[in-house]
Amino acid sequence: MIASGQALWWLALPVLLLPIWWHRQKRQRVKSEPLATARFLPAAPPQTARVWRWEDLTLLALRCLLLAALIAWLAATTMPWRGDTVFIDPALAARTSQAASSPEPAQLRGPASVSARRGAPAPSAWLEQQIAAAGMSAAPRMPLPGNALQWLQANEHEWRPGARLLVLAESIPMPAQIPRLAHATDIRILPTPAPAAGAPDAAQRAEHRVVVSAPPERMAAWRALFAAFDAAGGGHYVIEDKPGTSTGLIVWDSPAAPPPGWRAPLWWLPAPGPAAAFGASEPPAKPLTINGLPLQITDSPRGRLWISSAFPPRSAEAASVLYESWQALSRPAQPYPMPAVQLPPRRSTPLAMPNTPPAAWLAYVLLALFALERLMTHVRRR
Numbered sequence: 001m002i003a004s005g006q007a008l009w010w011l012a013l014p015v016l017l018l019p020i021w022w023h024r025q026k027r028q029r030v031k032s033e034p035l036a037t038a039r040f041l042p043a044a045p046p047q048t049a050r051v052w053r054w055e056d057l058t059l060l061a062l063r064c065l066l067l068a069a070l071i072a073w074l075a076a077t078t079m080p081w082r083g084d085t086v087f088i089d090p091a092l093a094a095r096t097s098q099a100a101s102s103p104e105p106a107q108l109r110g111p112a113s114v115s116a117r118r119g120a121p122a123p124s125a126w127l128e129q130q131i132a133a134a135g136m137s138a139a140p141r142m143p144l145p146g147n148a149l150q151w152l153q154a155n156e157h158e159w160r161p162g163a164r165l166l167v168l169a170e171s172i173p174m175p176a177q178i179p180r181l182a183h184a185t186d187i188r189i190l191p192t193p194a195p196a197a198g199a200p201d202a203a204q205r206a207e208h209r210v211v212v213s214a215p216p217e218r219m220a221a222w223r224a225l226f227a228a229f230d231a232a233g234g235g236h237y238v239i240e241d242k243p244g245t246s247t248g249l250i251v252w253d254s255p256a257a258p259p260p261g262w263r264a265p266l267w268w269l270p271a272p273g274p275a276a277a278f279g280a281s282e283p284p285a286k287p288l289t290i291n292g293l294p295l296q297i298t299d300s301p302r303g304r305l306w307i308s309s310a311f312p313p314r315s316a317e318a319a320s321v322l323y324e325s326w327q328a329l330s331r332p333a334q335p336y337p338m339p340a341v342q343l344p345p346r347r348s349t350p351l352a353m354p355n356t357p358p359a360a361w362l363a364y365v366l367l368a369l370f371a372l373e374r375l376m377t378h379v380r381r382r
Contacts, residue, residue, distance in 0.1 A: 012071050019063040023056060055380040062376055066369040073362040080350075082159045084139040086131055089169035092190060093143070096124040123190065127168055130188050134166050148172055153179040157350040173335035180346040189340045206235040211243045211264070214253035214312075221312040222251055225319055232323065250303070253311065263302045266330065270311040271296070278302050290329075291321045 131137055144167060145151045152165065159165070165185040172187065212222045226237040243250055243262050250264040257277035267278070278300035288295050296307040313319040 010071065012074075013068070015071070016064050016067050019060055019067065023060045055376060059373065059376045059380055062369060062373045066366070066373055069362060069365050069369055073366055080158055080160045080163075082140075082163060084136050084164045085159070085166070086134075086136055086139050086141045087144040087148070087165065087167045087169075088127065088141055089144045089171075091170045092123050092127065092168060095170075096127065123170075126190055130168055131166065134164075134186060136164065136166050139164075139166070144169055149175055149179050149181075152185065153181060156182050159183055159350075172338040174338040178343065181343055182345055182347040182350045184345050185343040187338065187341050187343065189338070208235050208237045208249070209240055209244065209247045210237055210249045210251065211240050211247055211262075212251040212253070213258070214251065218253055218312060221314075222253065225312055225322075228316070228319055229323055251311075258302075265303050267300075267303050267305045268311055269305055269307045271307050271309040278305060290325045293318070293321050293325050295325070 131139075148167060148169070149172075161182075163183050165181075165183050167185060167187040168190075169187070170190045172189070210226060212219065212226075214222055223239065226239060229235075230237050240247070243264055247264050249266045249268065250258075250262060251268045252258050253268075253270050286296070288297070293310055294308055296305075298305050298307075310318055310322070313322050
């Protein structure tokens with residue numbers, strides 16, 4: 001991706017044809033000397049001839065190199081042209097367009113929308129309110145790229161000194177270190193709607209399908225375990241006899257090998273379990289102790305295997321440790337959201353353009369080529 005519009009200067013390379021065309025148009029008249037007897041000859045126009053000397057070829061090469069160096073210098077030199085700018089998160093823009101296109105009953109249109117009634121403004125109204133409050137209604141708007149703060153630091157050379165940046169987003173991951181920007185940046189985050197009174201949590205509404213295969217004397221312990229998970233508010237757990245496409249966990253509490261077609265993202269096997277029957281390419285890892293839970297983890301073509309001698313848990317504390325470990329190891333880490341903040345300018349000049357060599361040496365090349373071109377022009381005239 002082109003980081004700046006300055007790279008479009010390379011489209012001017014056809015200008016190199018101008019000195020070639022100019023040199024081809026240069027002609028040198030044949031010197032004529034008047035003779036006394038020339039008056040008896042019929043008049044004839046003077047003849048011209050193309051004469052290429054080493055000075056012409058050298059001068060042509062210098063002028064072509066001079067134009068090429070000038071284009072390279074323009075492409076590598078930063079010329080800020082942007083002013084105050086508003087960055088809008090594409091997720092907010094999508095929600096705004098979706099809300100505008102979705103049909104709503106007449107009593108829910110306007111300010112009395114569902115999101116407004118729940119304590120959060122509508123995305124479109126919130127965007128316009130924040131832009132007006134910042135005094136940037138006439139400023140151009142741009143979509144907010146990914147890795148917003150890093151992108152702003154790498155491309156802030158496009159903005160003029162003193163330009164203000166307003167960032168409106170639904171959520172921005174908190175970076176490990178806030179970059180030092182050269183422009184005042186105001187980051188505003190859409191408020192999260194407050195949950196309605198009595199509304200169930202999203203985790204409680206989620207349904208988890210589990211397959212348990214165990215002998216009758218241990219089946220009651222497994223059912224009691226998932227009933228405790230259900231009562232703890234971690235979602236609704238449905239125990240099935242056979243796995244399906246939505247099965248997330250299979251508990252195989254049996255010394256026999258499972259059926260060939262059974263697959264799931266996660267398997268629980270009491271130790272010692274038939275890990276070899278799953279086709280694992282590597283033996284189970286050395287036992288780990290996670291919150292007091294002994295556990296061996298290995299991958300197989302049928303899914304990830306958890307092997308533990310503590311299956312099924314025999315106490316409420318062991319069940320709680322298993323649930324916490326399961327949630328911590330199964331769910332990906334979520335980035336910490338960045339709060340709304342105003343970042344003052346912390347540098348006087350932007351950083352150099354990324355992936356671009358410095359243009360200082362190109363200026364010296366331009367100066368040297370210009371001096372040589374003037375010198376060769378003077379030699380050619382003599």
